[in-house]
Amino acid sequence: xxxxxxxxxxxxxxxxxxxxxxxxxxxxxxxxxxxxxxxxxxxxxxxxxxxxxxxxxxxxxxxxxxxxxxxxxxxxxxxxxxxxxxxxxxxxxxxxxxxxxxxxxxxxxxxxxxxxxxxxxxxxxxxxxxxxxxxxxxxxxxxxxxxxxxxxxxxxxxxxxxxxxxxxxxxxxxxxxxxxxxxxxxxxxxxxxxxxxxxxxxxxxxxxxxxxxxxxxxxxxxx
Amino acid sequence: xxxxxxxxxxxxxxxxxxxxxxxxxxxxxxxxxxxxxxxxx
Numbered sequence: 001x002x003x004x005x006x007x008x009x010x011x012x013x014x015x016x017x018x019x020x021x022x023x024x025x026x027x028x029x030x031x032x033x034x035x036x037x038x039x040x041x042x043x044x045x046x047x048x049x050x051x052x053x054x055x056x057x058x059x060x061x062x063x064x065x066x067x068x069x070x071x072x073x074x075x076x077x078x079x080x081x082x083x084x085x086x087x088x089x090x091x092x093x094x095x096x097x098x099x100x101x102x103x104x105x106x107x108x109x110x111x112x113x114x115x116x117x118x119x120x121x122x123x124x125x126x127x128x129x130x131x132x133x134x135x136x137x138x139x140x141x142x143x144x145x146x147x148x149x150x151x152x153x154x155x156x157x158x159x160x161x162x163x164x165x166x167x168x169x170x171x172x173x174x175x176x177x178x179x180x181x182x183x184x185x186x187x188x189x190x191x192x193x194x195x196x197x198x199x200x201x202x203x204x205x206x207x208x209x210x211x212x213x214x215x216x217x218x219x220x221x222x223x
Numbered sequence: 224x225x226x227x228x229x230x231x232x233x234x235x236x237x238x239x240x241x242x243x244x245x246x247x248x249x250x251x252x253x254x255x256x257x258x259x260x261x262x263x264x
Contacts, residue, residue, distance in 0.1 A: 164246055172250040186257055
């Protein structure tokens, strides 16, 4: 699939739709990276605490920032045990904004996983401080990419198209898998939940597991 | 319930696994999935 995409993209890039280089340069000038410090790239520190101790629970929340040596992308999960996935209180949003101001040049990104916030420009010497402060503000769930990192559509609670409620199912699953050791033992696993056959919770049915609501004569079932 | 979908560079559609599951049993079934996975992998 990747090779096909590359071939297809190249044929468009080199074909009748080829862009004038001055137009490309003009557009590129509108996307600027922050004024990064010249830091030494030191990826192992992204997975260690302030005293150099290993922090395996946190490691999956960090990725190297590919545009800048010495910086990391930090993911904060808003998928609490027993709560609606992705909900953030005003206080949590204020706290995330403060973290962005302090550590990430004031930038926050909402990821394609929806409901997860990313700080894209955190110096690698800073992630442990980010996480400590995020934990203090209940943005502390170290379940990124684990079974409780669930995407749920709004479901019958908020959507008139739905046949079934999605959020209570997500809350119950997150309670069943609150043991992070068990979740880590299962490894990377994504559950997407949709309240009807339109499957908004998982476009193209791409999740590892994907319950969808259906209405049948016996009542509301899921499939 | 579908299982086995992927959204990364090896994108794949999930497969429907068995009959429909009653709403109140979804979490139980997910737990069963997890237990079976740990046992069989």
